[in-house]
Amino acid sequence: GNSVTQMEGPVTLSEEAFLTINCTYTATGYPSLFWYVQYPGEGLQLLLKATKADDKGSNKGFEATYRKETTSFHLEKGSVQVSDSAVYFCALSGGQAGTALIFGKGTTLSVSS
């Protein structure tokens, strides 16, 4: 079936460090891929998306590239800030996966100054 697997957290980094959160997916067809973020005490927010192979989504210094050959959508940021501390969710939908979002379990990022 369709699924999303994220690296387990928590991820603990110092400010200005490089961030990678791995995400791989299993899906039939050509789904769209998303990263959502949940800041403490807030609701889920869309961070970035990519709708076809080789697309790069980017927002707020975060980037992720839709890699069909490796079925991956890894999230990266060159220099994290304390304000990036949050839970990050990788998700897919569309194609033969249907309209619902299928989420990974989430990765908690904690950035210290």
Added chain:
Amino acid sequence: DTGVSQDPRHKITKRGQNVTFRCDPISEHNRLYWYRQTLGQGPEFLTYFQNEAQLEKSRLLSDRFSAERPKGSFSTLEIQRTEQGDSAMYLCASSVGDLYNEQFFGPGTRLTVL
């Protein structure tokens, strides 16, 4: 604020009671979704509507759960005879048709069943 809103934000109830949650989507969005999120997990899909039609239901949606969207605007999710296992955050999201299915989420309703 024109985002997705949910009411109530918190609900504490006793096992066996019925509860109802409301979601108001972004006004021009024709699709509305319900998800459930438990601690340490990603949201899990429950059901979705396109306008007033309920088009898909997850196997997670037992017969104690019912959702409506009577006029294609707001939606309600009712849980009958609540069980402790129903304790979770219930999230509502909305989107515009097939526009890459970018879904916008509300703040959620946290349900605690004692």
